[in-house]
């Protein structure tokens with residue numbers, strides 16, 4: 001699998017979540033976890049209940065190393081939702097979650113969105129990995145457009 005977007009890091013111009021909000025939402029996510037696992041559908045419901053955008057709940061999940069998203073698909077987009085927030089990680093998460101929802105509603109192949117606190121390529125942020133049965137590709141300096149292109153390339 002080829003690598004996407006190996007250019008320099010995106011500028012640090014994006015607003016990040018305050019730490020107290022991350023902690024509060026991580027507590028909410030922990031409350032809906034079962035044996036340390038959280039379902040995407042439960043996160044959607046929690047987003048609607050709290051009136052909080054899904055990407056913020058995913059970022060809070062990513063900050064909780066003892067919690068895991070329950071995967072449902074053979075393809076996963078793993079997104080740094082920690083320090084990469086200042087380089088657009090929340091926009092990337094929102095793009096992925098919207099595309100995932102659209103694909104599932106249309107019966108197209110979809111994917112899981114897994115947040116992580118850091119993917120150890122901080123100078124190339126925002127960073128994501130695409131994990132498929134054929135291997136893993138690293139996406140750097142991601143944008144809404146490059147994420148959308150990657151989804152199409154991987155899943156058609």
Ligand code: FES
Pocket residue numbers: 080081082083084117118119120121122123125126127
């Ligand atoms: S902070 Fe995003 S890769 Fe480290």
